[in-house]
Amino acid sequence: MTNTLLFIVLPYLAVFACAFGSIYRIKKEPMSYSSLSSQFLENHGLLWGSLPWHLGILLILLAHILAFLFPSFWQTLTSNQVLLMAIEAIGFGLSILCLIGLVVLGIRRLTSPRIQAVTTPMDLLVIALLLAQVGLGAAIAVHCKWGSAWCSGTTTPYLWSLVLFQPDLSNIEDLPILVKAHIVCAWFFILIIPFSRLVHLFAVPIEYLFRPPQQVVWNNSRKLNEETPAFAKEETRRHFLNAFLGIGFGAFLLSVGTLSKVFSFFFGPRLSEKEETELMEVRLAHLESTVDQKKLELERQASKYIMVAPITELNPTAGKYFIDYKMQPAIAFKGKDGYPLLISAKCTHLGCTVGNKVDSEGRILCPCHVSYFNIETGQPNAEAPAKTPLGHLPWVIMDEQGKVMASRDNKGQTSCFVQPDALSAGKVYIAKSLEDKTT
Amino acid sequence: MSLNSLLNSAIQFVKDRFPVDKLNYHYMVEKKEVPVHKMSWGYYTGGLTMFFFMIQVITGLFLLFYYQPTVSEANVSVEYINKYVAGGSLVRNMHAWSSSCMIFCAVIHLLTAFAMKSFVKPREITWIAGVLLLFITFTFGFTGYLLPWNQIAVNATKVGLQSIEYIGEYLPGQLAEIPRIIRETFQGEASVGQSTLGRFYALHVVILPLTLVSLLGLHLLSVQIHGMSQGVDVPAKKSEKFMSIFIFKDLSLWAFIFLCLFTVSLCIPFDSFLPYPLLAPYNPLGSTPAGIKPEWYFFFVYYPLELLPFWVILLASMAVVGVLIFTPWIFKGTTRKTLGFITILISIYLIVMTIFGEQIYELFKH
Structure with a gap:
């Protein structure tokens, strides 16, 4: 209730x-x-x-x-x-x-x-x-x-x-x-x-x-007589000092705050052991990848053959990236004829690295400006900004003992010296002697 | 025309542009007046560009303490600045945001100066120095973009540098090699790598700043000697003292802009507009990720480049550069009304290409 x-x-x-x-x-x-x-x-x-x-x-x-x-x-x-x-x-x-x-x-x-x-x-x-x-x-x-x-x-x-x-x-x-x-x-x-x-x-x-702001102005004589100047002399000085002190103190606080931040920027971080370890690992990984890159370069200068992959690891639709003798990216596929198919991955348009996944029409895609390259011919599609085809790379297949089992020269001629079934034991190499002749 | 009279007219040209009797504090600062009219805001755009440049210098110096220009360390050191250094991400964001703001203001400054016809005699030198400053600013953007050494940076640089080589196709005989030689000079090696990073770093932190500062000196000196241009057809009735009215307005604008920049840098990381795969450390062995594009301020030339044949863009940009440099003579007799109309057309093109460039590209390509 x-x-x-x-x-x-x-x-x-x-x-x-x-x-x-x-x-x-x-x-x-x-x-x-x-x-x-x-x-x-x-x-x-x-x-x-x-x-x-x-x-x-x-x-x-x-x-x-x-x-x-x-x-x-x-x-x-x-x-x-x-x-x-x-x-x-x-x-x-x-x-x-x-x-x-x-x-x-x-x-x-x-x-x-x-x-x-x-x-x-x-x-x-x-x-x-x-x-x-x-x-x-x-x-x-x-x-x-x-x-x-x-x-x-x-x-x-x-x-x-x-x-x-x-x-x-x-x-x-x-x-x-x-x-x-x-x-x-x-x-x-x-x-x-x-x-x-x-x-x-x-x-x-x-x-x-x-x-708009309004100000009341007194109109009677009494108020007018009482009127004092807006700031008496004493007051002016006091106002100035107050303002000066206020602004000075504010500026002081501001600069102390800013300087402490600036100082801690230059003083640098003091990392905990965990952070230090993590950072060190990332750094090391980056350094290692640089070292790998340099090793690749050295290898390409010194050795006559560079291993790409065992032939069994090659796939017709998902290519394997490798670096050719000119230190440019290339992709290795397994061709329709069962032989390796090595194609340059440096887009002939503006030099991006082409993708390694083959689509249903047998093409790989350069994502930068959408050029599709046929992996068999290297030709780009008609509307593509790239006009020239991707080059194919010559290769050799060697067995464990370094005996050449098959090879393809830079004109695309394939020669096989063993039974085709025996090739699966071999590994695919790019050869300096072959590549030097390609331009 | 005899050699003597040619020499005399050259001397007279310089004399008119740099009148020695006006090279004093009284004339250049105390006596200077800034006209007040409906286009007065145009007078602030140059100062604002310079303000952003000052921020770039200061934040750039801050970043120099931690950045390491090597392919293995560059990306890690940028991450280190972002993650561990006190205020590091703030400084880096300010550097990135302010770079965009600087280019934006520089372009606005160019457009307003054009529309206000601020390039006619005796201000030709000011204009040309300004155009060169704009080019340097764009080069700053291009070289700075590579330094974090992530996927988008390296790949965009690759694309940018490779475009230079394309010019070779339109040159006859031995000249065709020149663009390739230029590219390899900037690149330093067969592909974008350590040498490129080193060169871009040197350009970005030493050579370009020195060039910019010296040109800026020339630009400012001639602005102060000749005073602000009239800006409108009917001379403004009102004007204000440069010292101290205008300069205080300028400073308070800077203070306000700094507040905005600081807040934005504190809240919005500049690279938050890009998906992570583009910001991952550069991987020389993998495929280029999709979505590589330059900074927004290159869209106005990038998307047309994607859509039209290369030679069209080449001719058009050569024409634009030529027209920009010779503007003081080409548009000597044009009225401000016509100039304003041209400016509006250019602005519409720039805005549409920058904002809708990607959509336009998709529309025509698919």
Whole structure:
């Protein structure tokens, strides 16, 4: 019964009263539709109270509204642990800011005689209620942690059920008393909006942000006489010194920060043993591949024959890369005739290395500019940017003892000196004597 | 025309371009005024390019401490900078982002200077120095691209260098050999390898910077002597002091741009737009991975090169270079309106080719 009264009847009553009350007030007393500025009467306390209060409450309200309007978006945000922590921390910090502002505003209302003259009991009630409400919010942040995450399963569905006129209390019935109090208090706020200075919520002076700056100039003789120069001499010096100190200190901090980063850049990293080992392994692998490359070069200068692969390892569709006597890449396939087929892999267009996979049409692809080369003829396809064919390389097949079993010269003539079945024991070589003649 | 009068007119030419009586602080700095009109923003593009160059010098010096220009160490040292050195990836990203920004600003600077007709007498030297600076900037991009020694770097360089050799096909007789000799001079050996890396490194960190700085000196000197060009047809009614109004605006723009560059470099690694196989260390024994392409600022010539016959591109680029260098004389009598129209056409071409080049290529090739 109490629950129904507080969480269903009160909300509808509050929203109804707020809507009609506010409209009634703006129709009947449009001039009262503000928070009755007291800036003229007291400025200092207002600055330290109003500013932190509004800064804090605006952002907090914004977060509440976001969580209510876009529950799924909000849930995505808060399901990220880091973001959740950030939201909670910022929210709590802002609520502290609000509390400080409220306390300053409250003290100002109670102590400044000029403000007392215009203070109504309603103003004091608003401040007291606000203190209670923000205090409750901060308490929830401490005692019922991660409210920004659990709200999407509790209070958000409750609010939406009210909006859709299907009130459903099941989501909030079991919430801690702190949270329930926070909700009830919120409905009370909405209820008293039209009867208090809170109506200024609906008169947000957004155009102030864009209007040209204005300055109040006093027109009576008393003020004119009291007028002091914008900066007295003493003040100018003080301003200069303050600015100088401020900028100097800022520059000092900035340069210390930057220099420490620059220093640590040049100081260099100090690696852990594990990192050092890993790095060393990578380095060594790179060095080894360079060494291999140099060995290949040396081998090509010194030896008459270079082994490509045992003939059994050759495949008709997946070629084996090797380096020819000119240190250029080449690919070894098994040809249709059963003999090795050695073809240059340096694209005749712009020198990329051609791929080693043969497609269904017996072609290999240069990926750089899409030229297909037929491996049997070496010819590129008609549309290819490459115009000249890939060259075939001559080869010899030798057995273990170095006896030549078969060979193909640079004109493509194959000669076989043994039974074709015996070839499978041989290994494929490229020969310096054969290659030197090719141009 | 006698030799004497030829000599005299040459001397007069230099005298007009470098009036000695104006070579003083008072004239070049204190008295200088910058016109204020709707194209005034064009005056900031040159300074911005120089600012990015300064960032390149500083971050480049930082990188020099760790980079090692050998085929076995280059890629590891770049990885080392990225992974272990404090702020290393930030510095490297800044170097990469700022290089792109520098080229972008240089091109914008060229276009605005063209549209504002800032090249007419006595500013011919300024213009030609500027065009040469742009070429050097592009060469910077080309040589710097190789240094990380990864798949895309080495293969793109291979393709780029091999294109030079293609010119040989259009030259008669013995001349046909010259492009090959030029390529091998830059390459240093039969294929792209250690010698190429060494040469590109020397170009990128010593020779090009020295050349650029000296040309930049000439460029700035002539800008300061002759002041900002009028820029619009009707001389601007308003103007502001170069010292200190304009220079402070310039500096605050630099500060803002630095903030942007710093943030971007902190958040977005420059090579995050490329798939890993292209960034893997270069493997001389494997096939070239698919998707090799140059940096975006070469797209405007790369994609046409893919689509059109080589000789078209060759002739067109020779024509463009010729026109760029002789612009002060070719467009002497052209109105700013026409120049603006030409600039818009060129800009549209550059933007379309840079952004949609790949799509256009796919459209025509498949």
